Every structure is written in structure tokens, then in C-alpha cells.
Amino acid sequence: MKKLVFALAASAAMIVGVGAASAQDKMKACFIYVGPIGDFGWSYQHHQGALEMQKNLGGEDKVEIAYLESVPEGADAERAIERFARSGCKIIFTTSFGYMDATNAVAGKFPDVKFEHATGFKRDHPNVSTYNSKFHEGRYVQGVIAAKMSQKGVAGYIASFPIPEVVMGIDAFMLGAQSVNPDFKLKIVWANTWFDPGKEADAAKVLIDQGVDVITQHTDSTAPMQVATERGIKAFGQASDMIKFGPTTQLTAIVDDWGPYYTERVKALMDGTYQQIDIWGGMKEGHVVMAPYTNMPDDVKALAEETQKKIVDGFNPFTGPVSKQDGTEWLAAGATAPDGELLGLNFYVKGVEGELPK
């Protein structure tokens, strides 16, 4: 329904736009979202980043933004991106992995429009850039905190799908926890969904019943945080700062802060300094932000801040010695995992129990 309204509005705008040559100096940045902007997770954060960018660069007078929500990955995406490209967008951000081929296909037809694809790796044309964030750095810090805070030495992990991004998060969390408590245990539940508040709540309840006293999640809703609050245990927020859902519960949250990146890129385009890039930014670049460390004793907070500082200063959470789950060596002492290997990660590190679903 919303899409329909938007389509009508967009076609009306196009008709009006023909006669309005003055609108040419105005920057138009467009965004394609995979979910609704009201998911309070992934798409919500991208949209917040877009709004922040608009505000930073002088508001509606200077930058016009347009967006499409809940665009399915695949053929529909190509149509949506192409429509944006035709309607005067100067830069288009496509914010889900599955838009990769569609983005590159449209980019080939519109060499004057800039395309920015989140979490992908294909740059077939000089006008396509890719950007992603090292969320696993935040998960390492969470692991450190969890091992300090858990009385029982076991945390619950609500995972979505067994893709490298998620496996990376589990491994980084475990390595962080092991740096404090080598015997730390993880209970992992694969929800097989990014977003189903009910199911995520169920997973949280079951994990708490099974005795975990800290919960972290790699699914998108605030439901696990609420359950943790109800049961009086601690939890980590995901994608957004979820402190409102757990004032006495949230230890911290990894916040996807896209605002600075969007601002930087659109500004560069306005200034004429824009260049094609491939960036995988982490804490150092300010792309991964931790919500305030709350609901923990001062010494844990100090350790968390120290760990964060270490990462900002260049520490890689995947630094050897690290063994794979079966005990074979993965990283020798002092060696770090190359980015390419991390982006295709498909195994657990030692200490994580259970089999990784295929």
C-alpha cells in the first residue's frame, strides 16, 4: 500500500520535475530498504542514517531524500533501483546483500549516477562502491562483558542464519569471552529468521529456563531484551540502542551508525571529491558504535572500555592463537585472520558446542 502511494507520488514528482530546472543543483540521495523502516533494526538504522545525513548537510533545502521500503531482493529490486536512477537520484544506496547483482546491472546503464551497495563485494563499474561494518568487533567486546557478568559462565545466543556474518559474530563473542574465562559456554539457538518477535521471545524464554544469565542476539527485534527484563537477567541490544526496552537489563548494544558514512559520501559528491571505494569500517572508523556501558560494575565497565580502545587502536579480535572447533590450529600465535577469510567464515572456534547448520 505504502509502495503504491509512493509510486503515485514519484510519478507525480517526475511530471512536475520536467519544468523545474532549478531543482538540478539540489542533491537527491535515494535509499532502497529490505525491511520496513519501522522494524527498529536494520532498515530503521539505515533510515536514521539517511535522515541524519540530510540534517548534517543543510536539511531539505539542500538534500532531497527518497526511499523505498520492503523491496524484495531479486528482480523487483532491479526495477526499483532503475526507477530511482531515472527519477533524478544522483546517488543511490542499496542496503541489503541481496541487491548486489541488481545494483551492478543498473549501474552499468547509468554511468552518471553513483551507486553504493551495503555488505556486498561486487564493483563491476567505476560508479559502484561497497560499504560494510565490522560488527564482530562489537561482539568481541560483548563477549568480554558477558564472561565478566555471567555468574554461571554460560550465555545464550539467538542467531538468525548460518551465514559468515553471523558465524563471525558468534566466534568473536566466544573469543572475547574466553579471554576472560577460558571455560565459558555458549548455548546457541538458530531462529532461522531475521525478524519474528514472537519466536525470538520464545528463544529467549527457553534459553533463560535452561539457565543462561546473559543473552545476546543476532536477530532484529527488541523482543529478547524485553523477555530478559521480565526475567531479571542481562542482555545485549542489537542494531539499535534498546535501552528503553531494558533500562535495568541492557549491558550495551552494537549500534549500526550509518549517519557519518552517508554524510561523508553525499558531501563528497556535492563537493566534487567523490571517489569509488570499498570500505569495511569498524570501531576505528566510527562505523561500529557501542551504546553506553550500563548495568555493570565499574571494573567490568573499565575492562569493556579498555577492550574497545584496544580495538580502536588496531587490535583484531581474530588474533592467534586460535583453534577451530575440532582443535586444529586456525591462527598461529600473533597471526590475524585476513579480511577475505573472515568474509567467508564457516566454522566455529574451539569451545563453541554443537554443529554449525549448513
Place this chain on the structure above:
Amino acid sequence: MGMAEAILLTIATAATPLLLAAIGELVVERSGVLNLGVEGMMLIGAVTGFGVAVTTGSAWLGVFAALIAGALFSLLFAFLALTMVTNQVATGLALTLLGIGVSGMVGEAFVGLPGVKLTNIYIPVLTDLPVVGRLLFGQDPLFYISIALVIGVSWFLFRTRAGLTLRSVGDSHSSAHALGIKVIKIRYLAVMFGGACAGLAGAQLSLVYTPQWIENMTAGRGWIALALVVFASWRPWRVLIGAYLFGAITIVQIYVQGTNLSELSHWPIALFKLAEVVKAIPSQFLSALPYLATIVVLVLISRNKRLTMMNTPASLGQPFVPDR
């Protein structure tokens, strides 16, 4: 609280929204109308319930508002499908799409707000009973309402004259019409009852299950409710069984996933081996189990034609234009 009790409580919460929505749809279909708009009506109920509860601070007002909103929203379907005699399947689908869109738009202001939870009931002594206390006397009010609705609908459909009339409308609207029964009026009431139940189911989601508003938070539960009605071959008690079976499979598979084998090392070897086998089943398969179970039951039911025919409302989904 024992583990078994904890699991049962989680199952009950997961099953209640399915049960509420399905029992309403059962009455609708028994009157011969197929309303595929359950998902949309649930979302309207969820967003209204949440909005009213947060604005007024009263979860009960939210529940009441959700019920009304669901019924009013279903009137739109009733007007189109019954008065204007549009295609019921298409109209129902449109209602779902509209519900998703409208709830998202109305709910934009509620995203990220902590909600109000409908509190569980507490009866001194009874609630504190070991094992069964929390289960029988300490759940949220909507749980009891859902059970009461099953009892009520079962009694109404098969033990009252009005229920018989409703079923006769569903089985042969022409005959019922010839007998002077007001077919359209009865169907209007049935559709509104279904809408109210779906609204309640939505309120259960946004006020009990996960007390918050997130766009599209039903995540397909309306469709499962629709499948449950067929699964139950239009019998109220079987809807109850189906909803709990569905909830149980969902929760137990999460439970199995969360159990590490090393914790079971003290188990007898035979049981341990069994646990090992269960753990080896891919989680994707376990997640799909409730849906597979629905398909299996559908296949089993449809094998016995006579049994199916006996329960299926014969006029289900067929348009009715009263000839004067």
C-alpha cells in the same frame, strides 16, 4: 519453577494468538465465508491495542480497543464480499495487504516505545500450587479467554439453535434463504466475530507475547491460523489441539537447540544416544516442522473423503445473491 512447567507456559503463550485467531475464523468459515484477511486484522488489532494501551496506560482498554478495531476492520471485508458480492479470496487478500499497510502507517509513532503488559492473574494459594499453579491459575487473561472461546464456540455451534442456523447458512445458503433465514445478516455477524477474535489475537501479540509494536509483528501467524482451521476440519476442539501442537513443536525444537550434549553426559547411554540423534537434525528442518506437520495432517484428513465432506461447510467461499 520446574523445567516442564516453564516449557508448558512458553508453549501456552505461543499457542494463544493462533488459537484466538483460528477460533474466530472457524466461525466465519462455518457460516460459509472464507476471509483470508486474518493477518491484516491481527495487525490492526495489534497496533490499536498497543496504541490505546500506551496512550491511556491501561492494557485492558487496549484489549477492548483491539477487539473493536478488528471487528470494524472486518466490516470492510463483509461489505465488499457480502453486500457487493466481490470474490472472497481476492477481497480477503486485499484486506491483509491493507492491514499491513495501514498498521505500519498508524504505528509509525509507536515504533521503539516500550509497551504496557497485560498482567498475569494471581490468586493467592492456587497460583502458588506446585507444578500446576502457574499453569492453571497464573497466566495472562487472554489465555483464559482463548480457552473460554473454544468452549463457548463449541457449545454455540453444536448445542444452540442459533448455532444450527449459522451452520445451515454455511452448508446451503439457498436452502437457508428459502426457509426465511437472513443469510447475509448472519454472515455479517460471523465475519465481525472473526474480526474481533483476530483483533484479540493481535492484542495478545502486542500486549502479552511481546509487549511492543513493530511493523508486521504477526510474522505470518494469521496464515497459520487459517491453516489450523482446515487442519482441525472445522472442529473447535481440534483447533485447540492444533494450536498447542504447533506451539509445542516450535518451543521444543528451540529447547533441543539450546541444550548442549555435554550437559547430558550424566544421562543413561540410550537416552544420550537419542539426544545425539535429535541434536543432529538440522535446525532449519526443525523450524519447518510445524508447517510440515500441518501438511501431513492435511494429507491424512483428505484421504478420508467422507470425513472431510462431513465437516467442510458446503457453501464455503461461494457468493450468495438473494433472489427475491
